[in-house]
Each structure stands twice: as structure tokens, then as C-alpha cells.
Amino acid sequence: MNQPVMHSQSQLDKRSKELRRTIIKILDAGRRGHVGSAFSVVEILRVLYDDILHYDAKNPHWKDRDRCILSKGHGCLALYTILAEKGFFPEAELWKFCKADGILGGHPEHKVPGVEASTGSLGHGLSIGLGFALNGKIEKAKHRVFVIVGDGECDEGSVWEAALSAGKHKLSNLTVIVDYNKHQSYSTTFEVQDLEPFADKWRSFGFGTVEVDGHDVEALRKLFSSLPVDSQKPTAIICHTVKGKGISFCENNMKWHHKSKVSDEEIVKLLEQVE
Amino acid sequence: MRQASLDVVYELAKKDKRVFFIGSDLGVGVLQKFKDEMPERFLMEGVSEANIVGLAAGLAMEGKIVYINTIATFLTRRCFEQIVLDLCLHNVNVRLLASGGGLVYTPLGPTHEAIDDIAILRAIPNMTIVAPADAEEMRRVMAQTLDYPGPMYIRFAKGGDPIVTREDIPFKIGKALLYREGSDALVITTGITLQNGLEAAERLAQEGLEITVLHVPTVKPLDKESILKAADRVATVVTIEEHTILGGLGGAVAEILAEANFNPGKKFKRIGIPDVFPKKYGSQASLMKEFKITTDHLVDVLKNLVNSEIPAKLSESELVKAASPKYEASLAIKKEKRE
Numbered sequence: 176m177n178q179p180v181m182h183s184q185s186q187l188d189k190r191s192k193e194l195r196r197t198i199i200k201i202l203d204a205g206r207r208g209h210v211g212s213a214f215s216v217v218e219i220l221r222v223l224y225d226d227i228l229h230y231d232a233k234n235p236h237w238k239d240r241d242r243c244i245l246s247k248g249h250g251c252l253a254l255y256t257i258l259a260e261k262g263f264f265p266e267a268e269l270w271k272f273c274k275a276d277g278i279l280g281g282h283p284e285h286k287v288p289g290v291e292a293s294t295g296s297l298g299h300g301l302s303i304g305l306g307f308a309l310n311g312k313i314e315k316a317k318h319r320v321f322v323i324v325g326d327g328e329c330d331e332g333s334v335w336e337a338a339l340s341a342g343k344h345k346l347s348n349l350t351v352i353v354d355y356n357k358h359q360s361y362s363t364t365f366e367v368q369d370l371e372p373f374a375d376k377w378r379s380f381g382f383g384t385v386e387v388d389g390h391d392v393e394a395l396r397k398l399f400s401s402l403p404v405d406s407q408k409p410t411a412i413i414c415h416t417v418k419g420k421g422i423s424f425c426e427n428n429m430k431w432h433h434k435s436k437v438s439d440e441e442i443v444k445l446l447e448q449v450e
Numbered sequence: 451m452r453q454a455s456l457d458v459v460y461e462l463a464k465k466d467k468r469v470f471f472i473g474s475d476l477g478v479g480v481l482q483k484f485k486d487e488m489p490e491r492f493l494m495e496g497v498s499e500a501n502i503v504g505l506a507a508g509l510a511m512e513g514k515i516v517y518i519n520t521i522a523t524f525l526t527r528r529c530f531e532q533i534v535l536d537l538c539l540h541n542v543n544v545r546l547l548a549s550g551g552g553l554v555y556t557p558l559g560p561t562h563e564a565i566d567d568i569a570i571l572r573a574i575p576n577m578t579i580v581a582p583a584d585a586e587e588m589r590r591v592m593a594q595t596l597d598y599p600g601p602m603y604i605r606f607a608k609g610g611d612p613i614v615t616r617e618d619i620p621f622k623i624g625k626a627l628l629y630r631e632g633s634d635a636l637v638i639t640t641g642i643t644l645q646n647g648l649e650a651a652e653r654l655a656q657e658g659l660e661i662t663v664l665h666v667p668t669v670k671p672l673d674k675e676s677i678l679k680a681a682d683r684v685a686t687v688v689t690i691e692e693h694t695i696l697g698g699l700g701g702a703v704a705e706i707l708a709e710a711n712f713n714p715g716k717k718f719k720r721i722g723i724p725d726v727f728p729k730k731y732g733s734q735a736s737l738m739k740e741f742k743i744t745t746d747h748l749v750d751v752l753k754n755l756v757n758s759e760i761p762a763k764l765s766e767s768e769l770v771k772a773a774s775p776k777y778e779a780s781l782a783i784k785k786e787k788r789e
Contacts, residue, residue: 285540292511293539296531302501303536306508313490333532336501 181415185390191217192449195421197256197269199445205272207435208281211419211428212325213252215356215389219323219414220245222395224257229318232262235288241318242307244291246300247325247354248282249433254290255279263289298331300324301351305337308349308409316348319402323352327359330368335380341409342381349409350402351382354389356418360432377411389414422448452519452606454585455547458592459517460484463491466596470509472502474520499524503532503544510542515596521555522548522564522605526571537601538576544601551581551605551641552692553723553734553741560727564605568640569697571603572670579670580623581605581641584613587667590621598623607642608734614645615665626673628680632660635686635752638677640666640699643690649745650752659756669699674706681707686717686755690748692738695722717755721748 187195194217202208224230228241245254252272259266264278264287271277278287282295292303304322311318328334341349355373357364364370377384383405387394395414404410418432419425422445434441460483463469471484472493485492495502499520506516518525525548526533537544548567555562571577578600582588584607591604602623619627629644630651639647644665651661664680666673681687687707689700700720707716723741730740738744 292508293535296535298500299504299532299536302504302532303508303511305501306505306510307512308508309493309505310509310512310514333498333500333504336496336498337504339498340495340501340505 181386181388183388183390183415183417183420185218185388185392187390187421187449188392191221191390191392191421194221194253194256195449196446197260198252199442199449201252201255201269201272202434202437202445203442204270205274206437207273207433208252209249209433210252211356211358211425211431212247212250212433214420214422214425215416215418216245216247216250216323216354217253217420218390218392218395219352219354219416220253220257222392222399223321224261226396227399228321230261230289232289235263239316239318241321242291242304243321243323244294244300244304245283245323246294246304247297247323247328248294248300250323250325250354251279251281251283254283258287258289261289263287297325297328298333301334301337301341304349305341305346308341308346309344311348312344312346318348320349321352322349323354325359326353326355326357326364326370327367329353329370338377338380338382345381345407346409347403347406351377351409351411353411353413354416355413356416358418358427358429358432360429362429374411374413377413381408382411383408384411384413386413386415389416390420424448451582451585451588451609451611452547452549453609454588455592455604455606456481456519458589459547462592462596463488466515467491468513468515469596470506470514470516472506472516472518474499474502474524476519480519499529500532503529504536506544507532507536507540507542510544511540514543516544517547518544519547519549521562522550522567523562526564526567526603530570533571533577533601534574538574541576541600543599545595546601546603547606548603549606551607553728553737554606554608556728556734556737557731559731563728565694565723565728566697567603567605568669568691568693568699569701572697572702576600577670578602578623578668579605580668582607582667583615583639583642583644583665584611585609586613586617587615587621591623591667594621594623605641611642612645614648621667624668624671624673626676627665627667628662628676629665630661630663632662633683634659634661634756635688636662636664636680636684637748637752638664638666638687638689638699638703640669640691643692643743646690646743646745646748650748653745653749654752659752661752666699669702672702672706677703677706678710681710681712681716684716685714686752688719688721688748688751688755690721690743692743693722694725695720696725698722717758719751719755721751
């Protein structure tokens with residue numbers, strides 16, 4: 176079994192803790208959600224929406240916006256938190272998570288302002304992003320396309336079909352960000368379906384590939400600001416993350432991949448961890 | 451028919467820059483002119499249907515009109531989830547051009563026989579399904595695809611099929627076409643079975659039976675109004691299709707006939723492929739004959755139904771017997787055991 180070369184050692188700053196507090200409050204409102212999967216992708220989304228992506232929250236379909244697809248749609252609690260904060264939709268929607276009168280469900284849908292494509296069934300986002308990127312290249316547009324995929328998602332053959340195409344078309348406007356927390360629903364990725372040597376796989380499919388601590392805000396900012404890694408290739412960024420990052424009893428704990436019937440006591444304990 | 455369709459794709463692409471073409475791994479030289487003249491909008495992405503459909507969805511979300519062509523079974527079964535989610539949930543303008551609808555690829559076996567394509571796609575919201583009868587009708591369909599909203603599935607027949615459609619009957623996606631009117635029975639066709647319907651009506655006319663032939667190239671959305679209007683006038687309704695009898699044209703018509711509560715009820719029969727995988731090779735024609743999707747069988751069915759009485763309502767016990775031919779035998783065995 177190959178072991179990954181990197182482990183995240185990052186400490187969470189004030190903003191990262193705040194974002195997690197909001198996620199917990201959404202969880203409190205909906206009483207369910209993919210907790211661990213959201214916590215592992217917070218810093219990736221935070222840096223993208225704070226510092227990298229060009230967008231207009233009041234005009235979500237602005238033609239020149241950068242497109243960002245959360246292909247691992249089950250991480251949507253983190254995405255909703257950031258989209259609401261940026262003003263894509265009223266914060267009040269967060270507290271109606273999974274409710275009949277709300278717009279935010281357990282997986283993101285394109286009808287939600289700021290959500291580019293409906294995801295939730297894994298292995299779809301990269302092909303759609305490939306279509307966006309190919310269109311951008313043909314139209315000589317300046318916008319870029321980011322697709323965030325999960326590690327378990329990379330078990331899907333369609334991810335690699337899309338990767339082959341992206342490499343063939345040398346789509347330097349396309350960046351795949353892999354949330355490599357090394358855990359999927361049942362167990363570790365090493366046990367369920369080992370992806371290693373993971374970076375080499377992306378390289379061999381024609382991607383300029385780099386690895387980074389996926390919770391290190393400075394490192395992410397620096398890397399995302401200097402894309403593409405190779406001007407003739409699409410980019411793959413393997414973000415070494417921790418499932419459930421920031422909550423000691425959630426970290427690397429498969430029971431927190433998805434939680435339903437969350438109790439009041441659990442909400443209190445979760446919030447204590449991000450004080 | 452495939453050539454007619456691809457010719458139109460080329461013509462549409464020439465006049466509209468939104469038009470893209472994606473193939474999987476098609477034969478040498480397919481749409482060579484398109485590739486030569488508009489290389490950026492011609493994509494051949496390899497044997498990867500899931501990715502191709504997702505990629506097409508991405509292009510269509512950016513405002514493009516994307517035509518995908520490959521073999522019908524691969525374009526429906528392999529990438530079904532991409533069709534449901536990427537195309538239909540997002541309701542984007544992608545046109546699936548499906549080669550070898552029905553039993554066209556009989557010599558190649560069950561992996562290539564598209565006997566269930568209409569049934570599985572019919573269940574998806576936003577999908578439009580069209581099965582033209584001949585190359586001329588294919589041209590008429592294709593000409594309307596540029597501005598038609600949402601995803602479409604267009605089923606190709608073998609090619610070289612006899613031209614039986616008429617230009618003077620105006621074609622519109624979503625509309626059933628009345629090819630012949632008669633008061634004795636109604637035959638409803640889709641795809642190449644229009645030919646069987648017209649032939650059967652012609653033969654029966656010589657025997658004094660007048661048959662309505664309603665051609666339904668668009669199986670979804672179904673032109674319920676025209677079908678019910680035609681069915682209202684006759685006692686006998688027969689559907690004929692090159693597709694499983696489960697969930698295709700026959701299934702769709704059965705659903706609306708049952709819900710229409712005609713009184714008296716209609717004598718109704720679906721002709722199509724039974725609920726089995728084809729076991730034999732040979733030709734499309736030989737398998738059509740094997741499954742009785744023929745003019746001869748259609749004539750027989752129509753004659754028998756028209757000449758039969760509508761059965762009186764069965765009692766409950768009779769219904770049980772009718773459902774199980776072994777019912778009597780099992781009763782006898784039970785009686786024997788008791789004794």
C-alpha cells in the first residue's frame with residue numbers, strides 16, 4: 176500500500192473557525208448533512224471565493240465569471256456557507272437547509288444562485304467543467320474553470336474519461352482540485368480503492384500536477400494565484416486535507432461522513448470545538 | 451437516414467456557430483467536411499459516452515447546441531445517469547443522434563440491439579424522443595432541432611428504408627401525423643413501422659376494411675389529443691413498433707387509452723418485441739419476422755380484432771382463470787390431495 180507523502184498540519188485561523196461555526200448552525204437547522212466532507216473543503220472554497228475567483232454575486236450568470244463546480248456535491252454545507260456570505264442568496268436560506276420551503280438541499284442544484292451545475296451523484300462535474308473550459312478556449316475567453324472533486328469520487332471511471340479529454344485538449348483554463356482527505360464513506364481510500372500513486376495518475380493523464388496542504392490558507396492562495404502550473408496543460412491540485420478538519424472527534428471518523436438526526440448535545444459539542 | 455441526419459447537422463453548423471458535433475469513435479471520414487471546415491466545433495472524444503454526454507451538457511450550458519452521434523445502445527444504456535442529470539435535469543440543448551435503433555444491428559447481437567431505448571428515456575422529465583420513418587422525415591425532424599428547447603433523442607433506422615412519408619402532411623416535433631382515415635380500426639406507428647401500417651391499411655381496404663393510420667414519430671411528448679381523437683372513432687386500436695412492448699409506443703398509448711375510460715372499451719393490441727433478449731442473429735428483417743413485427747401479422751391482428759366481439763365483463767373467478775392457464779390443473783391437484 177502506498178502512503179501519501181503529505182499530511183495537513185495546519186491550524187485553523189479565526190475565519191476558518193467562523194465558517195465552521197456557520198456550517199454547524201446549518202446542520203443544527205437541518206439536523207442532517209455531510210459534516211466531515213464539508214469541513215475538509217472549507218479552506219479550498221474560502222481561498223477560491225475570497226481571493227481567486229472573479230464573480231458577481233448579484234449577477235451569478237455574468238458571462239466573464241470564473242466557473243467553479245463543486246463536483247463532490249455532498250460537501251455543499253461549506254459551499255452554501257460561502258455563497259450566502261458573498262451575497263448570492265439571503266443568509267436566511269441557510270436556516271432552511273433541506274426544508275420544504277428552502278432552496279438548499281443535501282446536494283447543490285443549479286437553480287441555486289452561484290451553483291454552476293447540479294451535482295451529488297459523483298463523477299459528473301469534471302465532464303461538465305470540461306465543456307465549460309472547451310467553450311472558453313474556443314471563444315478565447317479569459318475566464319477560468321475550477322472543478323473540486325473528492326477522492327472517493329475518483330473511483331468513478333467517468334472522472335478519468337474526462338481527464339483523458341482534458342489532457343488531449345490541453346485545457347490550461349481548467350483546474351481540478353482534489354480534496355484528498357483519504358477517507359470515503361466506508362473506510363480509508365487505501366482500504367476501499369487505493370488511488371496511489373495519485374499525483375502520478377493525474378500527471379500521466381496530461382495534467383500539470385502539484386500537491387499542497389489543503390488547509391494551509393497561505394499555501395493555497397499562493398498556488399491558486401499562479402495557475403496554470405503548466406501553460407500547455409490543465410492543472411490538477413491534490414489538496415491533502417483532513418476529513419472533519421477542526422473538530423477533534425470528527426477528524427478521520429467515518430461516523431461523521433454523513434450525519435442524520437443530529438442531537439442538541441452534538442451541536443453543543445461541535446460548537447465548543449470551534450470557539 | 452443517418453446520412454440525411456448528419457448532412458443536416460453540417461448545414462446547421464455552417465449557418466449557426468452555436469452548433470457543435472461530438473462523436474465517440476465513429477467510422478473513418480464521418481462528417482469530414484464538418485471537420486475540415488469547422489474543426490473547433492467537431493469533436494471525436496473516444497469510447498467514453500459518460501464523458502461525452504457530460505461535456506456536451508457543459509457546452510450546452512454555455513449556450514451551444516450539441517449533436518452527439520454514436521450507436522443507440524451505448525448512447526442510452528452506458529451513460530443513462532449523465533442523460534438524466536447532466537442533460538435532462540439541467541434541461542439543455544443536446545441532441546442524441548442514435549445509430550441503429552431497434553433491431554438494425556441484429557447480426558451484432560444483443561449488445562447492439564436498441565430494443566429498450568425509448569422505454570428508458572421516456573421516463574425522464576424534459577426528454578423529447580423522435581423516431582422518424584424514413585430519410586425524408588429525418589430531414590424534416592433535423593431542420594426543427596436547432597431551436598427546439600431541451601434535450602432530444604433522435605432514433606436512426608437502418609438506412610435505405612423506403613420513403614413512405616409525405617411532404618404534404620406537415621411535420622412538427624410533438625405532433626402525430628394522420629396518414630389515412632378509416633372507421634374500422636386505428637393503427638398507431640412510430641419509426642419504420644409506418645410502412646407496415648400503410649401496407650396493412652392498403653391490403654385491408656381491398657377486403658372492405660377502412661383503417662386509420664396515425665404516425666407518431668414523437669413518442670415523447672406524446673400527442674395525446676390526436677391519439678384519443680383517432681381512438682374515439684374506432685373500436686380497435688393496434689400499436690406497432692420496433693421496440694420492446696414494455697414502455698415504448700404501445701405502453702404509452704395503453705396508458706392514455708386506459709385513463710380515457712372509453713365506454714365501450716377498445717379492443718387493443720401492442721405489436722413489438724416481447725420481453726426477451728433476441729436469441730438469433732440474421733438480419734433486421736429476419737428478426738422482425740421472428741417477433742411478428744410485419745405487415746402480414748398486423749393484417750391478421752387487425753382482422754381478428756375487428757371481427758371479434760368485445761368480451762363481456764369477466765367475473766372475478768374467470769379473471770383468475772384467465773391470468774393462470776394452469777389454474778384448472780392446480781385445482782384438480784388440490785382436490786386430489788384432499789381426497
